[in-house]
Amino acid sequence: MQKNEYIKAKCVDYTHDGLGIVKHEGLPVFVKNMLIDEVGKVKIIKVLKRYAVGRLIELEQSSPFRQEARCPLFKQCGGCHLQHLSPLAQQQFKTKRVQDTLAKIGHCDTQVEPCLMMQEGWFYRNKVQVPVGERNGHLITGFYKQHSNDIVAMDQCFIQNELSNQLIPYTRKLLEEVGEKPFDKVTHQGNIKHILVKYGYYTNQAMLVLITYQRSLCQKDYLVQQLKKRFPQLQTIIQNYNPRHDNVILGEEEMILDGKGYIEDRLLGHTYRISLKSFYQINPQQVEVLYQKAIEFAQLKPTDIVIDAYCGIGTISLSLAQYVKKVYGVEIVEQAIEDAKDNAKRNGVDNIEFYCQDAGEFMVSFAKSHQHVDVVVVDPPRKGCSTLFLNQLLTLSPDKIVYISCDVATQARDIDILQQHDYHVKKCQPVDMFPQSFHIETVVLLSKLKTKKHIDIELHTDELDLTSSESKATYQEIKQYVLDKYGFKVSTLNIAQTKQECGIKERDNYNKPKMENSKQPNCPKEKEDAIKDAFRYFQMI
Numbered sequence: 434m435q436k437n438e439y440i441k442a443k444c445v446d447y448t449h450d451g452l453g454i455v456k457h458e459g460l461p462v463f464v465k466n467m468l469i470d471e472v473g474k475v476k477i478i479k480v481l482k483r484y485a486v487g488r489l490i491e492l493e494q495s496s497p498f499r500q501e502a503r504c505p506l507f508k509q510c511g512g513c514h515l516q517h518l519s520p521l522a523q524q525q526f527k528t529k530r531v532q533d534t535l536a537k538i539g540h541c542d543t544q545v546e547p548c549l550m551m552q553e554g555w556f557y558r559n560k561v562q563v564p565v566g567e568r569n570g571h572l573i574t575g576f577y578k579q580h581s582n583d584i585v586a587m588d589q590c591f592i593q594n595e596l597s598n599q600l601i602p603y604t605r606k607l608l609e610e611v612g613e614k615p616f617d618k619v620t621h622q623g624n625i626k627h628i629l630v631k632y633g634y635y636t637n638q639a640m641l642v643l644i645t646y647q648r649s650l651c652q653k654d655y656l657v658q659q660l661k662k663r664f665p666q667l668q669t670i671i672q673n674y675n676p677r678h679d680n681v682i683l684g685e686e687e688m689i690l691d692g693k694g695y696i697e698d699r700l701l702g703h704t705y706r707i708s709l710k711s712f713y714q715i716n717p718q719q720v721e722v723l724y725q726k727a728i729e730f731a732q733l734k735p736t737d738i739v740i741d742a743y744c745g746i747g748t749i750s751l752s753l754a755q756y757v758k759k760v761y762g763v764e765i766v767e768q769a770i771e772d773a774k775d776n777a778k779r780n781g782v783d784n785i786e787f788y789c790q791d792a793g794e795f796m797v798s799f800a801k802s803h804q805h806v807d808v809v810v811v812d813p814p815r816k817g818c819s820t821l822f823l824n825q826l827l828t829l830s831p832d833k834i835v836y837i838s839c840d841v842a843t844q845a846r847d848i849d850i851l852q853q854h855d856y857h858v859k860k861c862q863p864v865d866m867f868p869q870s871f872h873i874e875t876v877v878l879l880s881k882l883k884t885k886k887h888i889d890i891e892l893h894t895d896e897l898d899l900t901s902s903e904s905k906a907t908y909q910e911i912k913q914y915v916l917d918k919y920g921f922k923v924s925t926l927n928i929a930q931t932k933q934e935c936g937i938k939e940r941d942n943y944n945k946p947k948m949e950n951s952k953q954p955n956c957p958k959e960k961e962d963a964i965k966d967a968f969r970y971f972q973m974i
């Protein structure tokens with residue numbers, strides 16, 4: 434294969450970050466913006482030892498799952514990777530990625546449930562931070578071009594909350610009016626580095642943060658007055674002083690220009706205070722889905738002792754405290770633990786103790802004091818758990834571990850370790866917290882082997898009845914596939930009949946007629962063909 438060569442190729446798979454993969458002369462070629470089954474003319478732009486990179490020049494056969502990207506900056510931005518995939522194709526991509534990663538890195542073949550998608554996957558991000566630059570004498574805000582310090586100007590982002598789309602351009606204009614200049618990374622001149630917004634989806638409260646290189650800020654009072662007049666949602670305005678020259682966005686020191694320095698939001702019936710440096714999940718609607726799944730997986734009992742490791746502002750602790758005897762939450766960021774303590778108090782929850790500590794060290798003390806724990810919920814940052822944490826987790830040996838992660842690769846790595854020590858993955862549920870992007874949140878239930886409880890759970894689990902082909906796609910996915918591609922609806926009965934036709938084994942009594950001799954209409958040929966096509970697509974036949 435040569436650089437600059439043109440090839441005609443068919444896309445056969447995706448990379449973990451959503452690039453199409455075509456095969457040429459035995460080498461995978463990664464092609465941006467190409468979907469599975471699409472055929473096109475590809476120009477080879479880079480050839481390396483184990484793979485090549487190509488550019489899609491012309492699409493000759495397009496996928497029924499392709500959709501028009503909503504954002505005009507989709508190709509430049511790099512923030513959304515999958516906007517050109519229909520919701521069903523995004524769901525398949527995410528589910529498969531979790532399944533493949535768990536198998537490859539976690540050496541685990543537990544069936545992954547279809548990713549739980551968001552109904553309207555737009556305008557969901559409740560936290561937005563944009564760099565500030567200058568063009569033609571005017572301030573601009575937007576995003577960094579990939580692998581560069583150049584800012585691409587952007588006012589309307591389709592995944593960030595709609596308030597930010599108005600608040601950020603307005604703030605920028607005000608800063609320009611009072612004579613503020615952007616910080617220049619090369620000359621170290623100027624002041625304004627970033628504008629950051631945090632938004633409480635359920636409370637409509639907003640926090641605005643101006644991140645500056647200097648301690649000074651022109652006409653602070655005027656800025657605050659104008660901002661609050663135009664945006665009454667603004668509960669607090671903060672100046673964060675960051676004199677650093679690296680890429681860390683927030684500095685240590687913060688000056689509260691207005692309000693209390695935090696906003697509030699509600700999740701699953703509790704109200705939370707959220708400060709600037711405290712982690713808060715970025716998709717509030719989907720996080721409720723995620724937490725509910727985690728609680729369902731944990732099968733909590735009133736006598737249970739639970740550890741919520743990497744607890745942030747205590748949202749998981751508070752969501753499950755009502756079902757158990759006691760919760761211990763541990764988190765390393767001081768501001769977050771202050772929020773967590775306040776959150777327990779303001780919601781009248783008194784069976785949680787919060788600790789500001791490294792999670793691994795907390796587990797050491799907990800294990801040393803020979804305290805018993807039934808369930809550990811783990812929700813670490815992207816890099817996953819430390820070896821110290823995992824070792825101590827194994828020492829404490831809870832019956833169940835509920836592992837939540839936004840990076841399935843590090844999660845699978847940690848799971849592999851736990852699986853070598855008496856734990857087994859029972860359930861795995863991806864949740865789409867980041868629609869339009871390749872990122873995925875996954876909640877996994879690990880149970881201890883060789884305990885009676887473990888056996889009980891296994892015997893009662895419905896999924897045991899699933900055949901491997903049935904588990905490849907749900908009825909809903911098949912229905913959606915047919916509707917997307919053929920434009921008509923098929924019923925559960927149509928699918929069940931076609932499965933029977935193709936020799937795909939169903940669970941006993943699953944979608945079978947209730948009475949032995951009940952009469953059912955046959956599946957029309959047109960529908961049968963469409964369903965078989967779906968089976969082929971999901972590799973069930």
Ligand SMILES: C[S@@+](CC[C@H](N)C(=O)[O-])C[C@H]1O[C@@H](n2cnc3c(N)ncnc32)[C@H](O)[C@@H]1O
Binds near residue numbers: 711749812
């Ligand atoms: C993905 S967040 C999860 C937070 C919380 N469980 C939630 O759902 O909002 C990970 C949290 O771990 C905290 N963290 C990072 N390193 C830590 C460590 N070594 N020990 C304890 N907490 C840590 C971060 O500050 C962050 O709040």
